[in-house]
Amino acid sequence: MPILRLHQLRTRHVGPIELSVDAGECVCVHGASGSGKTLLLRAIADLDAHAGDAYLDAQPCTMLAAPEWRRSVALVAAESQWWGERVGDHFETDIDAGWLQQLGLPEEAIDWQLSRCSTGERQRLALLRTLMHEPAVLLLDEPTGNLDQESTRRVEELLADYRRQRHVAVLWVSHDSAQIERVAHRSFLLRDGGLAEEKRVPRCR
């Protein structure tokens, strides 16, 4: 059963889009810079005005309060947002030490000042912040865009474990065709406002 379903979804540059992402499935979207990938994810997260509908299971976005929808259908933006001084100010509970280790971050990272964090450290910490809210759907906007090869692999592995264990639906925007080959069950090219399916592999991973 699809956990995320888009019906006639239209943003400023994209649509109408029909798309379903199943529980435990990873769907990748790529396309030229400026083709509207970020705006599509923001519309699904109900952060920008849009027409058409997004559903979580059978429930339309319009039936849920915006914070509730965004907690379940969570966007990890390409540029993470921070407001407090310490990393720990942004987490309601302690970060799972195993997750930090899996991402190559030390346990003390929770006590770091944001001002000292590198872009790549911020990107990994922002991903953990989102995962800790246990969303049913993950919308990922170039989640490894600032990372070296090893950190990229670590993020890919953590996300695969998380998706499989919790049957999360993942919609992943990436510019990296090798990454899409590694992580996607299906992939789509976003061009001229529409999604064209390119790849489908049996769901055995």
Ligand SMILES: Nc1ncnc2c1ncn2[C@@H]1O[C@H](COP(=O)(O)OP(=O)(O)OP(=O)(O)O)[C@@H](O)[C@H]1O
């Ligand atoms: N607030 C806005 N007002 C007007 N135009 C916007 C706004 N935000 C984005 N755009 C335009 O919409 C188009 C799509 O932007 P979007 O950020 O979705 O592209 P993208 O496919 O994610 O690109 P990239 O791969 O470079 O991140 C771009 O031409 C961008 O300039």
